[in-house]
Amino acid sequence: MLIKHKKRSDCSENDVTDQSVYLNRRQFMKVTGGTALGLGLGNAFAALQSGNPLVPPQPLEKAFNNIAETSYGSGETVAPYDVATSYNNFYEFGYGKDDPAEKSGSLQTRPWTITVEGEAEVTGVFELDDIIKQAALEERIYRLRCVEAWSMVIPWVGIPLADVLKKFKPTSKAKYVYFETLLDPKQMPGQRGRSIDWPYREGLRIDEAMNPLALLSVGMYGSILPNQNGAPVRLVVPWKYGFKSIKSIVKIRFVETMPITTWNTLAPNEYGFYANVNPQVDHPRWSQKEERRLPSGVLFPNVIETAMFNGYEEEVADLYAGMDLKKNY
Amino acid sequence: MRAFWDRKEKPFVLIVFLLPFLWMFGSLLLGQYFPDPGKLLMRLSGIWACVFVAVALSVTPLMSLQRFRVLSRYRRFLGLSAFFYSVLHLVIYLILFAGLSWRWIRSDLVEKPYIYAGVLALAILFALAATSTKKMMKRLGRNWKRLHRLVYLAAIAIGAHLWWQVKSDTSLAIIFSLVFAALLGYRIAVNRKRLRNMLSS
Numbered sequence: 381m382l383i384k385h386k387k388r389s390d391c392s393e394n395d396v397t398d399q400s401v402y403l404n405r406r407q408f409m410k411v412t413g414g415t416a417l418g419l420g421l422g423n424a425f426a427a428l429q430s431g432n433p434l435v436p437p438q439p440l441e442k443a444f445n446n447i448a449e450t451s452y453g454s455g456e457t458v459a460p461y462d463v464a465t466s467y468n469n470f471y472e473f474g475y476g477k478d479d480p481a482e483k484s485g486s487l488q489t490r491p492w493t494i495t496v497e498g499e500a501e502v503t504g505v506f507e508l509d510d511i512i513k514q515a516a517l518e519e520r521i522y523r524l525r526c527v528e529a530w531s532m533v534i535p536w537v538g539i540p541l542a543d544v545l546k547k548f549k550p551t552s553k554a555k556y557v558y559f560e561t562l563l564d565p566k567q568m569p570g571q572r573g574r575s576i577d578w579p580y581r582e583g584l585r586i587d588e589a590m591n592p593l594a595l596l597s598v599g600m601y602g603s604i605l606p607n608q609n610g611a612p613v614r615l616v617v618p619w620k621y622g623f624k625s626i627k628s629i630v631k632i633r634f635v636e637t638m639p640i641t642t643w644n645t646l647a648p649n650e651y652g653f654y655a656n657v658n659p660q661v662d663h664p665r666w667s668q669k670e671e672r673r674l675p676s677g678v679l680f681p682n683v684i685e686t687a688m689f690n691g692y693e694e695e696v697a698d699l700y701a702g703m704d705l706k707k708n709y
Numbered sequence: 710m711r712a713f714w715d716r717k718e719k720p721f722v723l724i725v726f727l728l729p730f731l732w733m734f735g736s737l738l739l740g741q742y743f744p745d746p747g748k749l750l751m752r753l754s755g756i757w758a759c760v761f762v763a764v765a766l767s768v769t770p771l772m773s774l775q776r777f778r779v780l781s782r783y784r785r786f787l788g789l790s791a792f793f794y795s796v797l798h799l800v801i802y803l804i805l806f807a808g809l810s811w812r813w814i815r816s817d818l819v820e821k822p823y824i825y826a827g828v829l830a831l832a833i834l835f836a837l838a839a840t841s842t843k844k845m846m847k848r849l850g851r852n853w854k855r856l857h858r859l860v861y862l863a864a865i866a867i868g869a870h871l872w873w874q875v876k877s878d879t880s881l882a883i884i885f886s887l888v889f890a891a892l893l894g895y896r897i898a899v900n901r902k903r904l905r906n907m908l909s910s
Contacts, residue, residue, distance in 0.1 A: 463744040475878040477745070530745055575877045646877060665823055665874055667816035672808065675744030678737070683808030 432601035453521025459532040472568035480608035489612040498634035501549035515539040527621035537599030542590040554634035582626035583639035619692040652709040657690035747805035754798040761791035766892040792838040823873030830866040
């Protein structure tokens with residue numbers, strides 16, 4: 381009980397700074413509960429922050445004040461904000477899990493444009509602000525399963541990817557959608573390293589991209605995305621391993637053939653194009669049958685069984701009917 | 710046991726060798742490795758095991774330098790520390806990484822080649838630690854030295870263990886491979902004649 385009181389006071393401090401916090405009170409309660417669980421051993425992490433302290437820029441205030449709640453993820457225990465923003469894989473800022481939080485300050489997220497090209501009727505350069513203003517933002521609490529066998533539950537804010545893509549009117553030749561991250565070693569110091577052929581590239585089959593679960597995320601925990609989480613705009617494809625959810629997107633290209641993707645190019649036998657979460661198909665070097673749901677306790681992790689399609693089988697299994705998922709991993 | 714503590718400063722040396730462990734354990738309790746201590750500590754304990762293997766292997770080359778002679782007193786300590794940090798690495802895998810989930814551990818153990826390499830290195834270090842007493846040295850006689858040359862195989866297995874799990878950051882694998890290669894290469898260079906005789910006979 382003591383711990384809970386402390387947490388509550390943390391939250392109320394945040395209330396002052398951020399209006400959207402009010403909208404997310406329901407989540408805050410969950411976050412608080414989750415932290416208490418994660419604590420295990422007393423108050424080592426009493427300073428953990430639960431809410432997003434970032435303030436949306438003025439032109440986006442209205443959009444972020446009207447985030448629609450959805451039923452996705454009800455009943456899940458959301459990871460504390462501090463955990464979700466300090467434990468990241470974003471190699472553009474370094475290989476370490478804490479590198480993105482420490483080194484992503486150099487990323488300039490405004491103004492931000494997305495270039496749309498390829499097999500679509502509407503192509504060109506679009507302002508991210510305009511895309512956000514024209515859409516209705518939704519909150520979706522999704523499980524994020526990393527290919528490294530850990531997972532977190534994150535309350536994303538975004539636009540269904542299909543809603544955005546349809547605006548560009550993809551033609552019948554658009555069988556796949558290709559995405560690209562910003563390439564700028566000045567802003568992304570990790571891109572000076574040569575072990576990856578930058579920029580980061582990802583792709584989805586068009587029907588995967590149009591699935592209602594796929595989200596073009598522009599925020600989390602009720603406000604905008606922190607840089608380390610892929611600001612200002614990223615993909616969230618919750619039934620696939622985390623590396624499919626490409627960050628800091630600057631290019632969307634509709635294409636006819638399966639696009640080249642970063643991890644698939646680096647190690648094709650380990651990372652497939654589809655990369656669906658699948659406990660039956662192990663990574664060649666480690667098991668995918670279980671995962672550590674983060675945050676771990678102090679002396680013991682929270683190991684749970686990994687679910688087919690990360691638990692989204694009902695929504696996405698149809699996409700792969702008749703496909704051999706052991707071959708198409 | 711008396712032989713083990715044959716010098717007064719040895720308990721202090723032991724504490725020095727244990728400092729990385731104490732540091733890691735303290736940091737773990739303070740939440741420094743939050744939210745996924747298993748992953749970070751696997752790496753840290755592995756690095757320390759490699760460091761102690763490398764330092765133990767450096768004793769012989771350094772013996773040719775007068776001022777490093779003193780190191781030979783602690784060679785057994787260094788080897789035992791390497792074994793200790795390897796066991797710690799295993800314990801961290803079992804508890805903090807896999808959460809003692811038998812399904813997880815079994816599927817890793819049965820199917821993953823880089824785990825074999827690690828297990829091989831650990832088994833060798835165990836055999837060397839178990840035969841590290843003066844009594845065992847006497848009992849094994851000439852075979853003791855032969856047995857303890859297996860440490861070179863352990864170093865190679867550790868190199869394989871590192872390379873096999875590279876995701877895209879190769880720095881650790883490169884550093885330790887170079888160190889081990891230099892230490893093994895030194896021995897090959899020094900014993901060239903003997904090796905040639907062995908091969909030709």
